[in-house]
Amino acid sequence: MAGVQSNKFPRVKSGIPGYDELVDGGFHRGTVNTITGSSGTGKTVFASQFIHYGVKNSEKGMIVTPSESAEYLKREMSSSFGWDFAGMEKEGKLSIVDVTDPVLRLQKSIEVDPVDFLINFRKLVERKLEEVKPTRLFIDDLTAFFMAVEAPFKVRSLTDDLFGTIRSSGATSVVTIGTAFGMNQFLEYGADSATLLNRERIGNNLIRSIYIMKMRGSKIASSIRVLDISDEGMAVSSLSPYP
Ligand SMILES: Nc1ncnc2c1ncn2[C@@H]1O[C@H](COP(=O)(O)OP(=O)(O)O)[C@@H](O)[C@H]1O
Ligand SMILES: [Mg+2]
DSSP, X not given: OHHHHXXXXXXXXXXXXXXXXXXXXXXXXXOEEEEEESTTSSHHHHHHHHHHHHHHTTOOEEEEESSSOHHHHHHXXXXXXXXXXXXXXHTTSEEEEETTOGGGTOOOOTTSOHHHHHHHXXXXXXXXXXXXXXXXXXXXXXXXXXXXXXXXXXXXXXXXXXHHHHHHHTOEEEEEEESTTSOHHHHHHHSSEEEEEEEEEETTEEEEEEEEEEETTSOXXXXXXXXXXXXXXXXXXXXOSOO
């Protein structure tokens, strides 16, 4: 039966060793997958590795950086893991959309209504998806954009609009979500899958961990796993942080 299912719903490999086994083979193609965690838990590394793996395997990647500059991301991934996003960009295999770039006229400003800002952001993403036609998309921490939207129902409908735009492009996407602004639950609700990154306190040690909260239409492992980050990147261990 598993074979029949995987033909109907093709899976996309995350590129994170050990992760795909937890979600019955990988992300469903064309879905929106959120990675939630507090600062420094590894969200950007997870999503960058997803893109890097795809581009290395002849896929087209696109990264949208709403909160940090593209330059910063490229420098960080190069110095941490030797991933050459700048080179991939030059070769036309990767497109990085820097929302902090004033040329896009999307600057965060107190004069811009947050709802209008998000509508413009969605249009920008839509335009770039049509232009670049990536098979893999990574949008880095979006939560600050939603923070200024006061009504929860608006957050919900803006999330649905953005995720709907991403899905109709056909790209498989990873969207990272910080926990600082309490927006994560709305964004996770609208996503096809939700993964949580954390730090567990075991005695005097803090251990990185990962847990799959949901994946629509898929079996998921129900256990918390240890998450390792090394010079080779990120990998999910078969061990639980709790002995
Ligand atoms: N080569 C490496 N070996 C081990 N840990 C690393 C390496 N490079 C970066 N890290 C760690 O990875 C983490 C970066 O996580 P990041 O994805 O930026 O977090 P987030 O996006 O959730 O804020 C940091 O804690 C950093 O110390
Ligand atoms: Mg980050």
